[in-house]
Amino acid sequence: MIVQGQMPTNQLLRGQLRFDEPMAKHVSWRAGGSLARAYFPADLDDLVNFLMQNYVLGDLYFFGLGSNLLIRDRGLQATGVFTHWALRKISLLDKGERTIDIYAQAGIASPKVARFAALQGAQGAEFLAGIPGTVGGALFMNAGCYGGQTWDIVTQVQTIDRQGVIRQRRPEEFTIGYRSVQVPAGESFVSATFRLPRGDEQESRLKIKTLLAQRISTQPLHKPNAGSVFRNPPGDFAARLIESCGLKGAIEGGAQISDKHANFIINNGGASATDIERLIDRARTEVEQQAGITLHCEVCVLGELA
Numbered sequence: 001m002i003v004q005g006q007m008p009t010n011q012l013l014r015g016q017l018r019f020d021e022p023m024a025k026h027v028s029w030r031a032g033g034s035l036a037r038a039y040f041p042a043d044l045d046d047l048v049n050f051l052m053q054n055y056v057l058g059d060l061y062f063f064g065l066g067s068n069l070l071i072r073d074r075g076l077q078a079t080g081v082f083t084h085w086a087l088r089k090i091s092l093l094d095k096g097e098r099t100i101d102i103y104a105q106a107g108i109a110s111p112k113v114a115r116f117a118a119l120q121g122a123q124g125a126e127f128l129a130g131i132p133g134t135v136g137g138a139l140f141m142n143a144g145c146y147g148g149q150t151w152d153i154v155t156q157v158q159t160i161d162r163q164g165v166i167r168q169r170r171p172e173e174f175t176i177g178y179r180s181v182q183v184p185a186g187e188s189f190v191s192a193t194f195r196l197p198r199g200d201e202q203e204s205r206l207k208i209k210t211l212l213a214q215r216i217s218t219q220p221l222h223k224p225n226a227g228s229v230f231r232n233p234p235g236d237f238a239a240r241l242i243e244s245c246g247l248k249g250a251i252e253g254g255a256q257i258s259d260k261h262a263n264f265i266i267n268n269g270g271a272s273a274t275d276i277e278r279l280i281d282r283a284r285t286e287v288e289q290q291a292g293i294t295l296h297c298e299v300c301v302l303g304e305l306a
Contacts, residue, residue, distance in 0.1 A: 011049050014042035015086070023075075026082065027066030028132065029265075030224040031255075032273040033075030033303055040085040044105070044190060047081065051164035055079070060162050061302070062188040064107060064134030068141065068226055072303030073273045083107035083136050087190060090116050098198060101155070105191045106136030110143070113194070114208055123199025124153055126207040130215050132227055139189045141298065142181050146211055151176045155195045159187040166190065179231045179298055220258040223266035229280060230263055230295040238287075238295055239263035245286040252278040277301060 021038035024030050037057060041047035050056075059078040063069065087107035094101040100122040104113050114129035127148030131138055138150040139157060151171060160166050167187070175182040183189075215221070230238035242248065242262040249259040254271030257279055258264040265279050284295045 023071040032071035067133040074304040076303040118204035122196035
């Protein structure tokens with residue numbers, strides 16, 4: 001269902017348009033090249049206006065907190081929209097006898113959704129506290145951890161295309177898999193509605209606290225990283241496979257396969273995107289050669305090859 005779309009106006013943009021934006025400032029790895037054109041919208045209406053006035057040149061990408069992203073050192077010749085600057089609304093839509101509906105825009109951090117849901121007395125969103133990205137990114141890759149997946153709790157989403165047209169879509173309109181979602185060509189997520197069963201606020205907050213403590217104890221959060229680099233193959237764990245190949249602690253330039261969790265690559269200081277990508281390729285190649293299993297990368301790698 002199309003819910004917004006009209007002929008372009010000449011309304012002035014209220015956001016910021018930047019050129020040759022250094023992406024190391026915007027990705028959690030703190031590495032990589034520049035983006036040719038970056039737009040930081042003021043809000044959703046401003047984003048619609050930006051797209052309707054045909055400011056986009058080349059490919060269009062939507063970026064959140066950059067926690068699952070790597071831009072190669074030669075940069076990316078495209079237009080990027082940064083949702084976390086503006087699309088950060090979250091609200092209670094409905095509080096029924098058995099379920100609670102929550103609306104969240106694509107730029108809000110997933111852990112904030114987990115905490116908001118707990119405060120409303122809803123359960124089932126606690127796992128979002130362990131996802132270091134935005135709602136948009138969680139929708140795009142069906143992010144999950146600790147037994148939960150994003151699309152398990154979604155009832156409706158809004159998407160926007162490069163002409164600024166917003167559509168309401170339901171989960172059955174997407175092909176959803178493990179860490180993957182097939183999105184209609186040219187569309188990106190701008191919001192989601194989550195439906196959760198009623199629960200106990202204190203119980204949910206305790207679960208969030210426990211999950212975060214587990215994350216801190218098992219993951220190398222003291223250094224810049226992008227979370228899990230590879231999807232877990234069926235019946236196994238990427239970290240176990242990488243470690244079994246003797247790659248735990250392996251180094252390329254300023255990048256290192258974490259000696260705390262082998263499915264994490266950390267920036268030890270001064271790592272380039274090339275250093276990180278070499279470790280990604282090395283881990284994938286070694287696991288395939290030694291274990292006969294092909295690892296699939298969760299991280300989105302964009303830009304020109306060196």
